[in-house]
Amino acid sequence: MRSRLAEKIDRDNGRLIGVIDSDLSESPVSWYGIVGNSDVMREMFSMIDQVADTEATVLLLGESGTGKELIAQAIHQRSSRASKPFVAVNCAALPESVIESELFGHEKGAYTGAFEQRKGRFEQANKGTLFLDEIGELSTALQIKLLRFLQDHRFERVGGNENIEADVRVIAATNRNLQQAVDEGSFRADLYYRLNVFPINVPPLRERGADILLLADHFVSQFNQENSKKIQRISTPALDLLMIYHWPGNVRELENCILRAAILSTDGVIHAYHLPPSLQSAASTGTEPKTGLDAEIFRVEKELIIEALKLENGNVSAAARRLVITERRLRYAIQRHRIDPRRFKTKL
Ligand SMILES: Nc1ncnc2c1ncn2[C@@H]1O[C@H](COP(=O)(O)OP(=O)(O)OP(=O)(O)O)[C@@H](O)[C@H]1O
Ligand SMILES: [Mg+2]
The missing domain is CATH 3.40.50.300 (P-loop containing nucleotide triphosphate hydrolases)
Incomplete structure (x- = not known):
């Protein structure tokens, strides 16, 4: 199931909508209308x-x-x-x-x-x-x-x-x-x-790991059903922002966020810039260098760490091995980038 899903997530193109529907028969991710698999x-x-x-x-x-x-x-x-x-x-x-x-x-x-x-x-x-x-x-x-x-x-x-x-x-x-x-x-x-x-x-959304993505898909499907405009996918950078954000308003905030983005989208894709400023600023941190080579290195480092955590299902030691650095160094970097590894834990 996990590899099937991974296939569906094209690295450059982001996530294809409709994963929930097509996989329902194998592993239910919606129970009495409650979407969740964490x-x-x-x-x-x-x-x-x-x-x-x-x-x-x-x-x-x-x-x-x-x-x-x-x-x-x-x-x-x-x-x-x-x-x-x-x-x-x-x-x-x-x-x-x-x-x-x-x-x-x-x-x-x-x-x-x-x-x-x-x-x-x-x-x-x-x-x-x-x-x-x-x-x-x-x-x-x-x-x-x-x-x-x-x-x-x-x-x-x-x-x-x-x-x-x-x-x-x-x-x-x-x-x-x-x-x-x-x-x-x-x-x-x-x-x-x-x-x-x-x-x-009832756990807050920030503790539900990959449910954030299932719910995002769910709300896009819902939008597609109710509107003539169709959203085909959510871009990878947008998905990263959804995963990093701490969601103080929980599922209701995510629902509103997807609805707003779907309305703003003009090419059938939800891009990062369709997401509200609160999500954009969550991705950047106070200690982040603003310009120049340091800023670039900081950004790339963060991306690589997130990628490794995703591939390793939120397992920090496995991600460290993948990145060929010590676990201690990775943990330090995770802290500096304010990444929550638990969010990459997926049961899919
Ligand atoms: N797991 C879920 N799957 C699908 N939709 C969800 C899920 N959780 C919440 N929602 C949707 O999110 C919105 C908010 O949910 P709900 O009103 O049940 O929250 P609440 O906990 O009662 O909030 P409040 O404390 O503010 O009353 C609703 O539109 C609901 O349908
Ligand atoms: Mg309520």
């Missing part, structure tokens, strides 16, 4: 698989843009609730007064403007799954109400006293450190323990 993602898939068809509350922990909502959907799809509703609520998007009635509904006349009784998201999600995104932003009052629901599956609508029961599986997500929020007193410890029955850490 060790960390495979581990996560197997955890999801184990917990999906249970009633357990799942807590997804991960930086913004890592795909938490997509994962929540996968858990739902993989459970016996799949044919029932999947309802998502972002707890940070609405003010507290609105979110309470959004979640739990309200009775007619509960407040000014409540002309009719309205069912909340818990009732809408009955027999299905409720995804509570940004759970760390929930107010203390609502934390109590949620805790009560998790304990006995009961709640009251705003302005009502009827005890309503709903059969709902809850998946919660946050990009905050909830343990810290508990320590600081902004999040209830009892709710935290209740939610934390089955925590799943």
